[in-house]
Amino acid sequence: MSDSNIEGNAGSASPAAGEPRHLRRVLIIWAVLSVIVVAIWLAVAQFILPPAASSLDSADNFTFIVLTALAVPVSLFVFVFLGYSLVAFRVSGRPTEDGVPLQPRPSLQIGWLGITSLLCLFLLIWGMIATYQETAVASTGKTLVIQVTAQQWQWTFNYPQYGATSQGAQVIDLPVNRPVEFYVTSKDVLHGFSIRALGVRVDANPGQVTTTPIVTTTQTGSYVVQCVELCGLLHSYMWEAVNVVSADAFNSWIVSQGGHL
Structure with a gap:
């Protein structure tokens, strides 16, 4: 591919006419799979986790269920994006020209940073609350x-x-x-x-x-x-x-x- 073609592709911010909207497809596949897998996990988690014999372990099991449900969509996005790319952009034989370079999209960058920041903030708050609940119980004469x-x-x-x-x-x-x-x-x-x-x-x-x-x-x-x-x-x-x-x-x-x- 010539330098002029590469520059022309780099300047394009939207898909060419007739070209599929790959990101939209990835997001739809990811959303559907996330709902299905999270629903399955919530349905079977109580049968997979070992039974709790204390209130402390019940809280631990609940935390494990919640954090796994949050981790599933994050992991699925990586695998769906990778799998879709392998299928949609595969070529037979040796490619004859470079692929179209990725275009910077501020909305995607801001969205990704915002979502991951919210997840980290949620984990921080959840951990602080759980730690406080565990350590706030005072010893009594019955202990x-x-x-x-x-x-x-x-x-x-x-x-x-x-x-x-x-x-x-x-x-x-x-x-x-x-x-x-x-x-x-x-x-x-x-x-x-x-x-x-x-x-x-x-x-x-x-x-x-x-x-x-x-x-x-x-x-x-x-x-x-x-x-x-x-x-x-x-x-x-x-x-x-x-x-x-x-x-x-x-x-x-x-x-x-x-x-x-």
């Missing part, structure tokens, strides 16, 4: 305090209010419908303390005590506490069962661990 000590490759759980300790027992108990606060530390290397069903996850740092947000259990059942930071050879075996039980069953378990009521 169960559990001191958690990690070491290669087991957990030690101390219940100071009851004088009970469980070390390497593979099973610990928590009472249902009672707020719990974990004080987490490590004896040796960095570990990660996590109870997925309760929405609890903090680092266990040597020489430091990290507290978790106060979490209230809402569902009885058996769950898992596990290390989520690579901590050595037997990292994958560093887990125990967590049973959320009734108050009477919890009291019986405390007594069986040598504690007092």
Whole structure:
């Protein structure tokens, strides 16, 4: 293509007569697919996500659903734009001339910047509100305090209010419908303390005590506490069962661990 042709194309701000409006097609395809995929996600999310056993984890699951629903249109736009370009502008054999250069369109640039800025602002506000809600819950006399000590490759759980300790027992108990606060530390290397069903996850740092947000259990059942930071050879075996039980069953378990009521 000659220099004069290139300059002529660069000066054109609208499609030539009879040329399809590619951007409009891309936007229509993207909008339709976004509505369909987001609707499917909202319908099946509750069956895909693990069940929540606390109000904190219920909030985490809801956040995951919302952020995924926001991420779907963004991701789809990239894939639809790429897929449409591969199909609409494909050529057989080696091209004989350069393609028409893209034209600067202030409306597109401003729109793209505005939409992405709004998404980032939404994420910032959502995160700040969620963090405040997690940390605003104050400890009360009813709050169960559990001191958690990690070491290669087991957990030690101390219940100071009851004088009970469980070390390497593979099973610990928590009472249902009672707020719990974990004080987490490590004896040796960095570990990660996590109870997925309760929405609890903090680092266990040597020489430091990290507290978790106060979490209230809402569902009885058996769950898992596990290390989520690579901590050595037997990292994958560093887990125990967590049973959320009734108050009477919890009291019986405390007594069986040598504690007092």
